[in-house]
Every structure is written in C-alpha cells, then in structure tokens.
Amino acid sequence: MHIHEDAEVSVVRHLSVDDPPSLHLGADEVPFVDLGEGNMLKVLQVFRLENVWITENIFQRGFESPKHVHTGNVWGHTTSGAWKYKESDFVNRAGSFLYEPAGAAHTLRILEDDTHVRWHIHGANLNLDDNGVVTSIITGESRLAYYFELCELQGFGRPPVLIH
C-alpha cells in the first residue's frame, strides 16, 4: 500500500515539473494561401530539428503532384472530396485514414473539387523525374518558408504557426 502511494506521488511530481501547455489553433487562426486554380495550403506546425510538419490542403479536381518519395512516415486524413495515387487503386474519401511508410513513392491525383486533406509528415519529400532522379526536396522548414512567403504576398501577414 505504501509503495503504491509513493509511486503515485512520484508520478505527480514528475508531471508537474515540465507542465507543458497544450497548444490550440482555431480553424481560422492560420489561413489557407492560394497555390493557384483554387488549390490551397496551410501549415499548422513544424518541428524544425525533427523535420516533422503538419499541413492541410484544399485541392480541386485535376490537381496532380510530382511523383515523390518520403524519407519518413506520413499520415493523411481526408475530410471531404476524393483523391488517389496513380500507382494505387484505393480512393481516399471523407473519413479515410492513410499511412504512407517511409520509402513510399507515389503521384497524388485529385478526383473531386474541394478535397480536404490534413497531412502529418515525418522527413522530407523527394520529388522525382520520370527516371527516378531527385529534382527537388521539400522539408518542413522549406515548406514553412514557402507558406510564409505566400502569406505575405496574399496579405495574411505572419500567422501563428506552431514552430518548435
């Protein structure tokens, strides 16, 4: 009994030392920037050193990404619309859960207007040409810089993206 109580005290003390605050972003606190033709991007959170980045897109039918490979794991959460990879048969729709393991290579193609996807990305995206040669690299840091540049250009100033 005494051992159990001591353990509880120890856990409580440990948790109270760090006490990190939870961080909340309301839906409108970080804006979508326009990438052209109604395709939109927002960057919600970036861990610079770990190269972990969480973004959200609104895509329109016909949008296609370059073929790319991920150096880390990626999760995609779709809340509306429809999209797929050229290389796969499954279709992501509202409520879909997608896990892309590190090393996966694919080409995103949007099937319906107003397709909303939130991405939880570890590592870099390596964009590839038809021969599999890397043509460009996107990291959390570079995506954030690109997003902030578009925010300035489109009159949104500097939104409170969570940056670590």
Ligand SMILES: [Fe+2]
């Ligand atoms: Fe991908």
